[in-house]
Amino acid sequence: MEKMMAGTIVPEKKGSFELKEVAVPEINEDEVLVKVLKLGLDGTDREIGEGLYGQAPEGQGYLIPGHESLGVVEQVGKRVNGISAGELVVATVRRPDDCINCKSGESDMCVKGDYKERGIKGLDGYMAEYYKERPEYLVRIPNGLSNVAMMLEPLSIAEKAVMEVFAVQKRMIWEPKTAMVLGTGTVGLFAAMLLRLRGLEVVSVDRTSSNPVKDRIYSGFGITHVNSAETPIASIPEKLSKKIDVAVELTGNPAAVAEAFSLPGINGILCLLSVTGESYMYNMDIGRLNYDMVLGNKVVMGSVNSNIKHFLQGVEDMVAMEGKASGVLESMVTKRIKLADFKDYSVLGDRSQIKVVLDIGSA
Amino acid sequence: MEKMMAGTIVPEKKGSFELKEVAVPEINEDEVLVKVLKLGLDGTDREIGEGLYGQAPEGQGYLIPGHESLGVVEQVGKRVNGISAGELVVATVRRPDDCINCKSGESDMCVKGDYKERGIKGLDGYMAEYYKERPEYLVRIPNGLSNVAMMLEPLSIAEKAVMEVFAVQKRMIWEPKTAMVLGTGTVGLFAAMLLRLRGLEVVSVDRTSSNPVKDRIYSGFGITHVNSAETPIASIPEKLSKKIDVAVELTGNPAAVAEAFSLPGINGILCLLSVTGESYMYNMDIGRLNYDMVLGNKVVMGSVNSNIKHFLQGVEDMVAMEGKASGVLESMVTKRIKLADFKDYSVLGDRSQIKVVLDIGSA
Numbered sequence: 001m002e003k004m005m006a007g008t009i010v011p012e013k014k015g016s017f018e019l020k021e022v023a024v025p026e027i028n029e030d031e032v033l034v035k036v037l038k039l040g041l042d043g044t045d046r047e048i049g050e051g052l053y054g055q056a057p058e059g060q061g062y063l064i065p066g067h068e069s070l071g072v073v074e075q076v077g078k079r080v081n082g083i084s085a086g087e088l089v090v091a092t093v094r095r096p097d098d099c100i101n102c103k104s105g106e107s108d109m110c111v112k113g114d115y116k117e118r119g120i121k122g123l124d125g126y127m128a129e130y131y132k133e134r135p136e137y138l139v140r141i142p143n144g145l146s147n148v149a150m151m152l153e154p155l156s157i158a159e160k161a162v163m164e165v166f167a168v169q170k171r172m173i174w175e176p177k178t179a180m181v182l183g184t185g186t187v188g189l190f191a192a193m194l195l196r197l198r199g200l201e202v203v204s205v206d207r208t209s210s211n212p213v214k215d216r217i218y219s220g221f222g223i224t225h226v227n228s229a230e231t232p233i234a235s236i237p238e239k240l241s242k243k244i245d246v247a248v249e250l251t252g253n254p255a256a257v258a259e260a261f262s263l264p265g266i267n268g269i270l271c272l273l274s275v276t277g278e279s280y281m282y283n284m285d286i287g288r289l290n291y292d293m294v295l296g297n298k299v300v301m302g303s304v305n306s307n308i309k310h311f312l313q314g315v316e317d318m319v320a321m322e323g324k325a326s327g328v329l330e331s332m333v334t335k336r337i338k339l340a341d342f343k344d345y346s347v348l349g350d351r352s353q354i355k356v357v358l359d360i361g362s363a
Numbered sequence: 364m365e366k367m368m369a370g371t372i373v374p375e376k377k378g379s380f381e382l383k384e385v386a387v388p389e390i391n392e393d394e395v396l397v398k399v400l401k402l403g404l405d406g407t408d409r410e411i412g413e414g415l416y417g418q419a420p421e422g423q424g425y426l427i428p429g430h431e432s433l434g435v436v437e438q439v440g441k442r443v444n445g446i447s448a449g450e451l452v453v454a455t456v457r458r459p460d461d462c463i464n465c466k467s468g469e470s471d472m473c474v475k476g477d478y479k480e481r482g483i484k485g486l487d488g489y490m491a492e493y494y495k496e497r498p499e500y501l502v503r504i505p506n507g508l509s510n511v512a513m514m515l516e517p518l519s520i521a522e523k524a525v526m527e528v529f530a531v532q533k534r535m536i537w538e539p540k541t542a543m544v545l546g547t548g549t550v551g552l553f554a555a556m557l558l559r560l561r562g563l564e565v566v567s568v569d570r571t572s573s574n575p576v577k578d579r580i581y582s583g584f585g586i587t588h589v590n591s592a593e594t595p596i597a598s599i600p601e602k603l604s605k606k607i608d609v610a611v612e613l614t615g616n617p618a619a620v621a622e623a624f625s626l627p628g629i630n631g632i633l634c635l636l637s638v639t640g641e642s643y644m645y646n647m648d649i650g651r652l653n654y655d656m657v658l659g660n661k662v663v664m665g666s667v668n669s670n671i672k673h674f675l676q677g678v679e680d681m682v683a684m685e686g687k688a689s690g691v692l693e694s695m696v697t698k699r700i701k702l703a704d705f706k707d708y709s710v711l712g713d714r715s716q717i718k719v720v721l722d723i724g725s726a
Contacts, residue, residue, distance in 0.1 A: 111629050168662070172464060266473075267464070277654055284646075287640070290637070297666060299663070
């Protein structure tokens with residue numbers, strides 16, 4: 001049995017991360033073996049690393065983490081059609097249960113909650129030299145995206161949010177003009193870029209004044225940046241004389257969430273995307289909020305996860321982003337580490353980083 | 364010039380209601396003269412009567428109030444096709460401005476706010492023996508609804524809410540099972556009946572234990588009633604072991620609005636329908652609310668007003684309601700007053716009434 005290097009974690013045990021040798025998975029006739037090239041890391045990885053959650057595959061004492069992958073097809077099972085060795089692929093994350101949404105290809109809308117997630121919940125992820133997968137969970141990547149496609153998973157989260165926003169707003173004739181995106185992590189930057197690609201004016205908000213990588217995105221895409229440490233969130237629309245048609249919230253800060261409720265103008269929509277686990281009591285003017293939402297036909301929606309449709313749209317949009325501002329996606333990768341040099345998740349505590357990527361193999 | 368009896372109000376002047384003789388409107392070639400048979404009264408009428416708002420037609424010192432009408436076509440202009448004298452009609456309320464939604468027949472989604480509303484804002488309403496109107500704002504009523512169709516306008520508000528809910532939820536595969544309707548005024552009762560007609564289990568919530576008219580609706584439609592004075596709103600889903608797919612809020616009580624935010628289950632939707640003008644500070648767990656909305660893909664939406672599409676759907680549903688529980692609509696009219704006997708809006712302060720109707724003319 002061949003061996004490979006993999007990162008492993010004992011779920012819910014802080015500091016248990018360890019690189020070790022494990023068996024290379026053996027594929028069935030309907031599966032594909034993928035050699036991992038690059039792996040993006042994010043806040044979910046960090047929280048799993050801190051022992052906050054994560055779930056090992058049944059009967060296995062550890063979990064291989066990692067869900068933002070890019071790999072190359074190494075071997076293809078006999079009964080697999082339409083995918084060949086040498087092709088670049090990204091794997092989706094969630095695996096369906098038998099609920100009505102999962103069975104319809106919408107595992108991101110799972111109503112039952114028995115889904116699994118590679119690298120997070122019940123299934124090994126991609127922080128390893130190889131993984132195996134069924135072809136229906138793999139997305140083919142054009143060679144031009146070989147340096148950036150490990151960010152397709154976080155992009156897919158923004159894609160889902162934007163697609164949900166437009167799906168909801170089909171309830172009426174709607175010609176949105178202005179969007180406001182709170183938070184400039186990877187998903188926030190992607191959401192801002194996507195909304196620009198859709199033709200909206202975009203205001204990007206965080207609590208900083210300058211960052212060379214982000215500034216390059218803002219100028220490349222024509223995005224207005226506002227520092228909310230200087231300008232309170234709720235005052236931004238008036239200050240810019242803008243009616244906000246789409247607000248997207250992904251700061252992870254419940255105070256910002258509370259302020260975001262008042263952002264949408266008439267017929268506008270707020271999409272909540274950040275996960276705020278803890279209780280946060282906030283004194284809210286619910287009478288006024290209700291009045292504004294009713295008389296303005298406004299919507300607030302939550303959005304989580306993504307399905308393969310959002311990954312596929314993401315591939316198209318990555319190409320469009322490269323067309324709009326060449327090199328801008330690659331500039332988001334602010335740190336690269338070799339798998340053999342990766343010791344723990346402390347690097348994710350450095351908030352000046354945008355995307356940290358592990359280099360695992362080469363094509 | 365022929366004269367007619369009409370109710371009049373000097374807007375924003377409390378206690379200014381007065382019955383007086385005014386001119387019967389003279390129709391243009393593209394208009395229809397309608398003889399008013401019945402007029403429903405609601406909370407908006409009461410607030411206009413109390414001088415809280417309302418706006419007279421330009422250059423006229425008074426407003427004829429009333430927006431829940433049923434009439435019979437008396438006279439048809441030369442250039443009007445497809446509508447004949449003797450037909451029963453209900454008129455819609457809002458008249459469009461030139462915004463994109465209004466121009467598309469969605470005056471209820473007006474983004475500009477320059478719409479007018481008959482009986483409310485800038486145009487005379489229907490508390491008169493006659494009104495004139497262009498045929499595109501009239502909805503034809505089958506004779507079988509001649510005792511109840513003045514409730515088509517409040518029904519249209521519930522129709523819009525339900526249609527919006529289903530339009531928003533087209534974002535996914537969705538098979539809703541359970542709805543909860545907070546508030547049992549006319550619109551609340553209609554919303555509960557509509558959701559039953561759409562095949563959902565419905566829980567109807569108010570702060571009372573028994574009312575003969577409402578009990579007849581609950582038993583005729585198979586609706587479960589819960590008294591929220593005994594069972595706190597937020598605890599109802601758990602108590603009934605129900606996942607709430609659709610919650611509709613129309614209590615007018617901001618504390619109930621705040622509680623309603625936690626009602627929807629995974630993929631669920633809360634539709635806010637009640638108008639709460641005043642500030643009401645509420646200590647809300649916004650961290651938890653955001654977490655639940657994001658991870659559960661939940662939606663909260665506001666809905667106001669209605670357009671002719673909702674009136675037309677309402678006619679169909681009134682027929683279906685009569686088919687399901689004959690006589691139940693008429694039982695909602697708990698008080699009838701002749702126009703000549705109507706002195707002021709104090710009757711609307713009697714909360715035991717469901718629908719108060721003025722008898723104005725006969726066909």
